[in-house]
Amino acid sequence: MKDLNIVFAGFGGQGVLFAGKVTAYAGLLAGKELSWLPSYGPEMRGGTANCSVCISDEPIGSPLVTAPNVLVAMNLPSLDKFISAVEPGGLVLIDSTLIDKQVDRTDLSVFELPATALAEEQGLRGLSNMILVGKLFQQACIGSAPTAFCTEEILDQAMQKCIPARRAAMLDLNRKAVSLGAHL
Amino acid sequence: MAEKVLMKGNEALAEAAIRAGCHHFFGYPITPQTELAAYMAKRMPQVGGTYLQAESELAAVNMVLGAASAGVRAMTSSSSPGVSLKGEGISYMAGSDLPALIINVQRGGPGLGGIQPSQADYWQATKAGGHGDFQVLVFAPSTVQEMVDLVSDAFDTADKYRMPAMILADGMLGQMMEPVVLPEVGEKRPVEKPWAANGHQDRRFHNVINSLYLTPEKLEDLVLARYERYKVIEATEQRAEEYLTEDAELVVVAYGASARVARSAVNKAREQGKKVGLIRPITLWPFPKDTLKAAAAHVRKMLTVEMSMGQMVDDVRLAVECAIPVEFFGRTGGIIPTPAEVLGQIDRMLTE
Numbered sequence: 001m002k003d004l005n006i007v008f009a010g011f012g013g014q015g016v017l018f019a020g021k022v023t024a025y026a027g028l029l030a031g032k033e034l035s036w037l038p039s040y041g042p043e044m045r046g047g048t049a050n051c052s053v054c055i056s057d058e059p060i061g062s063p064l065v066t067a068p069n070v071l072v073a074m075n076l077p078s079l080d081k082f083i084s085a086v087e088p089g090g091l092v093l094i095d096s097t098l099i100d101k102q103v104d105r106t107d108l109s110v111f112e113l114p115a116t117a118l119a120e121e122q123g124l125r126g127l128s129n130m131i132l133v134g135k136l137f138q139q140a141c142i143g144s145a146p147t148a149f150c151t152e153e154i155l156d157q158a159m160q161k162c163i164p165a166r167r168a169a170m171l172d173l174n175r176k177a178v179s180l181g182a183h184l
Numbered sequence: 185m186a187e188k189v190l191m192k193g194n195e196a197l198a199e200a201a202i203r204a205g206c207h208h209f210f211g212y213p214i215t216p217q218t219e220l221a222a223y224m225a226k227r228m229p230q231v232g233g234t235y236l237q238a239e240s241e242l243a244a245v246n247m248v249l250g251a252a253s254a255g256v257r258a259m260t261s262s263s264s265p266g267v268s269l270k271g272e273g274i275s276y277m278a279g280s281d282l283p284a285l286i287i288n289v290q291r292g293g294p295g296l297g298g299i300q301p302s303q304a305d306y307w308q309a310t311k312a313g314g315h316g317d318f319q320v321l322v323f324a325p326s327t328v329q330e331m332v333d334l335v336s337d338a339f340d341t342a343d344k345y346r347m348p349a350m351i352l353a354d355g356m357l358g359q360m361m362e363p364v365v366l367p368e369v370g371e372k373r374p375v376e377k378p379w380a381a382n383g384h385q386d387r388r389f390h391n392v393i394n395s396l397y398l399t400p401e402k403l404e405d406l407v408l409a410r411y412e413r414y415k416v417i418e419a420t421e422q423r424a425e426e427y428l429t430e431d432a433e434l435v436v437v438a439y440g441a442s443a444r445v446a447r448s449a450v451n452k453a454r455e456q457g458k459k460v461g462l463i464r465p466i467t468l469w470p471f472p473k474d475t476l477k478a479a480a481a482h483v484r485k486m487l488t489v490e491m492s493m494g495q496m497v498d499d500v501r502l503a504v505e506c507a508i509p510v511e512f513f514g515r516t517g518g519i520i521p522t523p524a525e526v527l528g529q530i531d532r533m534l535t536e
Contacts, residue, residue, distance in 0.1 A: 024190060035362050061444050
């Protein structure tokens with residue numbers, strides 16, 4: 001596989017760290033090398049919380065992604081902060097419910113998904129992150145993409161790993177959100 | 185083989201300590217190591233151990249001194265400003281020949297500094313952990329798995345030589361998650377500690393744990409004996425990893441988080457056909473002088489990369505006895521250097 005260097009970014013509370021953790025777990029279950037590095041500063045209280053996830057066949061050097069080939073942006077400050085750093089040809093997933101701005105770079109593959117609005121409509125409040133994860137996996141992690149490293153089954157197992165037993169009821173909602181995102 | 189799990193560095197340090205037989209933890213919260221104490225608070229009751237959040241870092245380190253005196257494996261953890269507060273206790277433990285583990289998940293300094301990752305406590309850890317003539321063993325992991333492995337090694341080495349050990353990590357390693365394989369509990373037997381002040385029901389003379397000696401000759405003798413042990417440690421306990429150094433013209437020297445950045449830069453340089461390698465000190469005291477000195481015989485230049493204004497670079501220059509130029513590149517204040525910045529330095533040095 002080609003190395004995946006992902007930045008997940010949004011407001012604190014939108015689940016960007018969780019989205020990164022599910023992706024990282026999928027990497028682990030697929031037998032890849034991986035790292036997950038969160039921001040942990042005061043920006044987590046309302047600004048741009050973010051995490052870097054690296055998945056590779058080789059041991060991970062710096063886990064801090066400074067030139068992502070995938071950006072998942074869940075609010076405008078995050079898009080503004082990271083868009084110029086994305087590698088040419090990179091994949092950008094945007095929650096267009098919350099980001100009312102076009103990406104002005106033409107060298108990127110951009111998907112604008114109304115994730116927050118869809119989550120509200122479908123009874124999946126709080127799971128806009130997983131709608132974006134669904135699209136992320138469909139585009140970059142599963143199938144024939146050069147960065148593909150896993151399968152739908154592995155993604156499902158990763159969600160099972162990340163959702164604690166006491167919140168088991170959340171698993172099906174997460175599955176639904178992922179499936180919704182994958183089919184957008 | 186045991187299952188691979190995804191863990192934060194801070195949590196992995198805590199679980200590894202419990203599995204290494206440490207059932208006594210005394211701490212005080214501080215970013216970016218708080219998850220370590222939080223994990224201990226949850227896990228210690230499950231294994232019948234003691235988790236205690238002290239009223240201050242000073243109290244915590246002195247509780248470690250007390251527990252270590254009784255012969256049990258004990259530890260505390262903090263981040264840079266908190267470790268400065270622990271300096272007194274660390275010196276007292278060194279002066280009392282007590283094994284214990286102190287973890288420093290470094291953040292930017294001086295003063296309260298910041299909360300982002302840093303390596304600016306190298307001098308403190310390796311040269312000035314407190315007042316007096318003494319050393320502590322210093323281990324510098326660079327992956328979450330190595331954090332697990334070195335906790336156990338640090339306890340074992342501390343017990344072997346009866347002295348405090350430190351794990352010098354940083355906010356990046358503490359906060360990041362990577363896959364780890366945890367060791368089984370109780371793979372190693374605890375060391376006998378006949379010196380421990382743990383109650384003896386009149387079966388022997390009392391053991392006294394003390395660091396106060398008012399007779400200079402007595403104190404000098406004790407310090408000299410300790411330095412004899414340090415000599416043995418320097419001769420036998422140095423550890424470093426060499427990566428692509430065999431044919432290298434230039435070697436980057438970096439530990440911990442900055443070694444990961446350096447490794448990425450070295451890989452990029454190799455892709456471009458440049459003969460660059462990496463030496464990664466795993467023990468910072470004893471410093472792996474032998475590895476560096478041997479490398480200096482066939483390497484043209486060295487570059488140390490640190491998240492500080494340049495601290496380990498002094499030890500690298502001493503180790504190579506100024507036989508080759510040793511330059512420094514670093515970022516400080518909580519900034520993690522990028523592989524591209526390091527590669528820029530490598531390119532500059534190779535063309536000069």
